[in-house]
Amino acid sequence: MHDVLLVMMSTPSCVWPAIVTVSVLFSMPGRSIGAAQAPAPGIAELWQAPANVATQNAFDGPWGLENAPNPDDTYTFVRNKTSGSSPGMVVTDARGRRWHVKQGREGPPEVVVSHVLSAVGYHQPPVYFLPTFRLAGASGLRTVPGGRFRLDDASLKSGGEWAWERNPFVGTKPYQALLVILVLFASADLKDSNNTLYDLTPPHGGVARWYVVRDLGTSLGETGRFDPTPNKLNLFERHRFIASVNNGYVDFAYHAVHARLVQQRITPDDVQWASRLLGELTDRQWHDAFNGAGYDAATAERFIRRVTQKIKEGSRVGLGPPSLSGRDFQGQMP
Numbered sequence: 001m002h003d004v005l006l007v008m009m010s011t012p013s014c015v016w017p018a019i020v021t022v023s024v025l026f027s028m029p030g031r032s033i034g035a036a037q038a039p040a041p042g043i044a045e046l047w048q049a050p051a052n053v054a055t056q057n058a059f060d061g062p063w064g065l066e067n068a069p070n071p072d073d074t075y076t077f078v079r080n081k082t083s084g085s086s087p088g089m090v091v092t093d094a095r096g097r098r099w100h101v102k103q104g105r106e107g108p109p110e111v112v113v114s115h116v117l118s119a120v121g122y123h124q125p126p127v128y129f130l131p132t133f134r135l136a137g138a139s140g141l142r143t144v145p146g147g148r149f150r151l152d153d154a155s156l157k158s159g160g161e162w163a164w165e166r167n168p169f170v171g172t173k174p175y176q177a178l179l180v181i182l183v184l185f186a187s188a189d190l191k192d193s194n195n196t197l198y199d200l201t202p203p204h205g206g207v208a209r210w211y212v213v214r215d216l217g218t219s220l221g222e223t224g225r226f227d228p229t230p231n232k233l234n235l236f237e238r239h240r241f242i243a244s245v246n247n248g249y250v251d252f253a254y255h256a257v258h259a260r261l262v263q264q265r266i267t268p269d270d271v272q273w274a275s276r277l278l279g280e281l282t283d284r285q286w287h288d289a290f291n292g293a294g295y296d297a298a299t300a301e302r303f304i305r306r307v308t309q310k311i312k313e314g315s316r317v318g319l320g321p322p323s324l325s326g327r328d329f330q331g332q333m334p
Contacts, residue, residue, distance in 0.1 A: 043172060043174055044207045046122070046167075046172075046174055046178070046211045047121045047178070049121050053121075053280035054282050054285070056281075057115075057119075057288075058115050058116065058119050058286070058292065059115070059289070059291065059292035060128065060292060061111075061114065061115045061118055061124065061126065061127055062118040067126050067151060069099060069128055069151075070094070071130055071133065073093045073133070073134070074094065074134045074135075075093055075099070075134065076091060076092045076137070077089060077091055078090040078091055078098070081101075081102070086102050086103065086105070086107070086147075087102075087103045088100065088101050088102040088104075088147065089101050089103075091135065097152070098152040099150065099151055099152070101146070101149055102147045102148040103144075103145050104147065105229075106148075106217025106218060107129065107147030107148035107293075108129060108147075108231055109217055109218075109221075109231045110127065110148045110215065110216045111128065111129045111148050111289075111293035112185075112219075112220065112290055112295075113185050113187060113220075114216055115293075116181075116281070117178075117213070119285060119289075120277045120280070121174070122174075125150055125153065125196075125198070125212065126150065126151035127148060127150050128149045128150075128151075128292075129149065130149055131145075132145060132146045133146050146294075154201075155201055155204070156199075156210075157200075157201065158196055158198060160196075161193055161194075161195050161196060161197065162195045162197050162211055163195070173273050176270035176273070177273050179261060179262050179265075180262075180266060180270060180274035182213070182219075183252050183262055184278070184310045184314065185307075186219055186220060186223050186239055186254075187256075188222070188223040188228040188230070189215070189217075190213075191257075194216075195213055195214065197209060197210070197211060219231070221239075222236075223239070223256040224255060224256070225256065233302055236306060241310040241314065242271070242313055245268055247264075248268075250262075250271050252266070268317045269318065271314045271317045272314065272318065275312075275315040286308075287300060287304065290303060
């Protein structure tokens with residue numbers, strides 16, 4: 001820092017801001033144990049590069065087995081789910097923890113996408129899957145269909161929604177890559193009300209707020225504008241990913257109601273960056289993500305095969321030179 005000050009004293013004032021910027025970027029503090037060097041504070045609220053993607057827990061997700069719902073527990077009914085098209089309910093477990101259960105066809109794909117996003121650095125709440133569970137309610141004790149279990153964790157306080165087109169990250173590589181990944185998974189319900197701001201108490205990984213994409217169940221199927229069918233293997237296998245490249249932007253075969261989010265906005269370099277990030281996941285992690293969401297082995301294999309094809313397609317799109325890898329990006333805001 002002393003050397004920087006000497007340079008500034010002998011340098012015209014018009015270039016001081018650049019020198020200060022370089023000084024700040026090269027003196028950023030490191031992150032907590034188990035994570036890579038800290039990115040700039042702003043982008044860390046959306047994405048933080050894992051120290052090693054290949055070691056992330058894709059079966060239980062980032063919150064681990066210790067926070068998972070107990071499959072042998074008896075859950076107490078609190079109320080029915082009050083929003084969304086999928087059936088579900090709110091329950092409490094024997095430890096007094098509160099769970100939001102999403103049943104039906106959207107539960108498994110939400111767990112898959114959530115665990116994949118968290119494995120490559122995007123923040124997610126505690127999300128798990130149980131195929132069935134015992135429920136105690138007004139009609140007595142019975143076994144009911146399970147689904148996605150999302151925990152109300154005391155460290156996460158919801159601060160409302162955030163908007164896809166009005167946030168601090170629009171245009172950054174992690175933001176662009178997030179959209180690419182969701183398109184790759186045919187996530188068809190990218191409305192603002194599915195995005196949640198979380199205030200963290202205490203802060204995690206050097207940040208006190210998370211920008212989270214939630215309710216990802218309308219995935220792994222088709223992306224039609226009206227009532228798309230999620231979690232449909234044959235539709236997902238037939239679903240195209242990239243249609244063409246025009247005027248420097250990628251045209252996706254993506255026809256969801258919020259398709260404008262990726263129209264004339266995503267470059268080949270953005271797609272390559274996202275594809276390399278996903279490409280750091282191992283075959284074991286892909287199988288863990290689907291197995292942890294209740295998919296049988298044969299179905300999981302076919303979903304993974306198509307996902308892998310899309311990743312390879314994305315890594316080849318465009319003719320430009322390769323850009324930064326996921327871990328290399330940390331701390332940079334384009």
